[in-house]
Amino acid sequence: MVETLEVLGHCPFLKQLCSHFGTERTFHYVEDILRSHATTARFLTESSVGRCGGRCGAAAMKRRYRIVEEKLYARLVTLNEEHSFGLEIVDTASLRKSGDIICTNANGMKSVWDSKDYKRKVPWSEVKKLARDVRLNGGCFGVIVAANGVSKIEHCGLCDGVPIHVCVPGTVREYTQLYLTRIATEEERAIVGLAAQRAHMVSLIESIKSLMLRFTSAVRLYDHV
Numbered sequence: 323m324v325e326t327l328e329v330l331g332h333c334p335f336l337k338q339l340c341s342h343f344g345t346e347r348t349f350h351y352v353e354d355i356l357r358s359h360a361t362t363a364r365f366l367t368e369s370s371v372g373r374c375g376g377r378c379g380a381a382a383m384k385r386r387y388r389i390v391e392e393k394l395y396a397r398l399v400t401l402n403e404e405h406s407f408g409l410e411i412v413d414t415a416s417l418r419k420s421g422d423i424i425c426t427n428a429n430g431m432k433s434v435w436d437s438k439d440y441k442r443k444v445p446w447s448e449v450k451k452l453a454r455d456v457r458l459n460g461g462c463f464g465v466i467v468a469a470n471g472v473s474k475i476e477h478c479g480l481c482d483g484v485p486i487h488v489c490v491p492g493t494v495r496e497y498t499q500l501y502l503t504r505i506a507t508e509e510e511r512a513i514v515g516l517a518a519q520r521a522h523m524v525s526l527i528e529s530i531k532s533l534m535l536r537f538t539s540a541v542r543l544y545d546h547v
Contacts, residue, residue: 390439391415391422394467394491398423398435401497407504421455421464431506432461433499437491438468446473446481453484457518462506465499467491482525483517 395413402409408428414420421434434456438444449472456464463485466472472488477495479486487502489495 387437387439388415390491391437394435394437394496395423397492397496398425398500401500405497405500407500409500409503419455419458421452421459424459424461425500425503427504427506429506429508431503431508431511432459433463433465433503433506434459434461435465435467435499438466440468440470443470444468444472449473449475449481449486453481453486453518454522456484457482457515457522460511460515462510462514463487463502465489467496480517483519483521484514 391413395411398411401407402411402425410426412424412426413422414424415422421436423435423437424432425435426432434452436448436452436455438448444466449466452464452466455461461484464481465487467489469491471490472486475481475486475488477488487495487499489499
């Protein structure tokens with residue numbers, strides 16, 4: 323116990339606890355925290371066990387998602403060739419913050435596509451990620467392809483200033499979004515870019531405010547210890 327507290331004693335907060343509650347009580351406090359983290363880690367490990375009875379659940383899910391992404395890519399390539407859209411279609415699933423597929427027209431305008439194999443509606447957090455990817459890649463809009471729809475959006479809506487379209491896999495809406503990519507203009511990209519940057523700044527300011535409130539609360543709690 324003494325050795326553990328000597329290691330942890332470099333933390334000013336724990337030094338303060340020791341001075342108020344004594345080393346033994348502080349040790350038990352730290353021990354409870356470590357125990358709770360161990361319990362959480364064990365729960366996460368157990369919940370990741372797949373149907374195969376081992377820790378292959380995550381790998382199997384990743385493979386399934388990859389198959390869905392490859393099918394979407396194949397459909398888009400086929401539509402592009404059949405209708406002579408002249409789009410460049412790139413599989414970006416292995417790249418960070420680039421969606422699953424990026425389609426670019428002859429003028430360099432882009433749409434960023436994301437395929438979701440969810441058994442329920444795609445959560446809003448995933449929509450926000452796609453909106454971020456559209457902004458970072460200078461796209462005109464984003465497309466989510468999901469069999470069970472998307473939270474808060476039925477067919478088309480805005481997320482953080484970015485237009486997001488929703489498609490059911492293998493339907494005519496995939497063709498429609500490819501056509502919209504073909505006719506997208508630089509003016510559209512500029513408008514979306516400005517709206518997305520503004521939304522990003524507003525979100526950043528709100529995050530800073532939230533962190534400041536948490537910091538203030540933590541300082542007040544520390545003063546009362």
